[in-house]
Amino acid sequence: MQGAATSAGAVAVAIAVRRLTRARAGDAVLAGVCGLLAILLYPWVSDLAGATGTSLLFGVAVGLLLPPERLARSLGGSLLAAIGLLGLRAWLGEGALELASGTLVLVAAGELGTGEATGERAARVGLAVLLLPLMLLSFGWVGANSAQASWFGALVSDGPRDQPYVALTFDDGPNGDDTLRLAAILAAHDARGTFFVVGRTVEEQPEVVRTLIEDGDLVGNHSYEHTRWGYLDPRYPELDRTEAAIERVTGRCPTYYRPPHGAHTPFISRLLRDRGMHMVTWEVQANDWKETDAARLARSILDQVHPGAIVLLHDGIDGLPGADRSVLIDALPLILDGLRERGLQPVTLDRLLGGPGYLDHC
Ligand SMILES: [Zn+2]
Known part of the structure; x- marks a missing residue:
């Protein structure tokens, strides 16, 4: 959603710039409609035909923003943008559209520098200079906040697709009885999960974390405070603080780190690499923290x-403390039954990814 908002912002800026310069108003509005449609549809397409269609729509938006008097250039630009977006999608997955939108702003900025009249040209160069940091900001925001975009450091959002395993991961605990009930449901279905725990809460509920490990579930690091902006600290002390808290309680040092809200920076990636840890995000999610209907939640995951x-x-x-997770407690048996019907076995992350779940030492 943040990605879509960023993209919409990027397209809006491109359109505003064209309107400020010399685009015909009709072209600019049509480009906006095509761009926004592409952005709205893009997250929903899963096959190549759908991706091609939305990419072409995006290409048309780009073409309409190119000089109106040069039809060939506009058509070529449209096609190139569409092909480029398809390629990006294969390479980056969800991050592709955001990157393409950033490029759209760059195209608009480049356009500004090509005016004929000298006075106009100076104004356009000035605007282009203003746009560049905006584009970098937009790239930075997406790189830091997308759970799949990996240009801010290596991350894993998916396991091998040729084996019948999946990993169910549970964030933001330990959460007292609710955590234990979820673990018990997993065990009753002969399944295990990975629990990304918050360091501060680990210290408050050590017993819950110990029980998870005794039951064969895996524990991972999910920051110490779980604040919205903690990831912006380049030293990121929360990582080691949480490792230490988990080690004090269980004697183990998790290998896997999941950034709160998926937000990460190259600094965090470097800290993880230095420690032999790995950043793990996700590919499947259904807003379970705000879902109110267990059946709908299970269906969406499945x-x-x-x-x-x-x-x-x-x-x-x-x-x-005391967050009510009864919707997930009701949904989990449905999810587990559905996975079994599909021949998929839920395993811990270390089994899915084929690496150690804990380090030799913190
Ligand atoms: Zn979280």
Whole structure:
């Protein structure tokens, strides 16, 4: 959603710029409609035909923003943009449209520098200079906040697709009885999960974390405070603080780190690499923290799931004590039954990814 908002912003800026310069108003409005339609449809397409269609729509938006008097250039630009977006999609997945939107702003900025009249040209160069940091900001925001875009450092959002395994992951706990009930449901279905715990809450509920490990579930690091902006600190002390808290309680140091809200920076990636840890995000999620209907939640997960999927769920909410997770407690048996029908076995992340779940030492 943040990605879509960024993209919409990028297209809006491109359109505003064209209107300020010399685009025909009709072209600019049509480009806006095509661009926004592409952005709205893009997250929903899953096959190549759908991706091609939305990419072409996006290409048309780009073409309409190119000089109106040069039809060939506009058509060529449209086609190139569409092909480029398709290629990006294969390479980056969800991050592709955001990157393409950023490029759209760049195209608009480049356009500004090509005016004929000298005075106009100076004004356009000035605007272009203003736009460049905006584009960088937009790239930065998406790189930091997308769970799939990996240009801010290596991350895993998916396991091998050729084996019948998936990983159910539970964030924001430990959350007292709700966490234990979810773990018990997993065990009753002969399944295990991965629990990304919040360091502060680990210290408040050590017993719950110990029980998870005794039951064969895996524990991962999900920051110490779980704040919205903690990831912006380049030293990111929360990582080690949480490792230490988990080690004190269980004697283990998790290998896997999941950034709160998926937000990460190259600094965090570097800290993880230095420690031999890995950043793990997700590919399948259904807004379970705000869903109110258990059947709908289960259906949404099962509609998206595939071999190798890493599924995002929440046994807590932001590490807050006493969060009510009864909807997920009702949905989990349905999810597990549905996975079995599809021949998919839920395993812990270390089994899915084929690496150690804990480090030799913190
Ligand atoms: Zn979280």
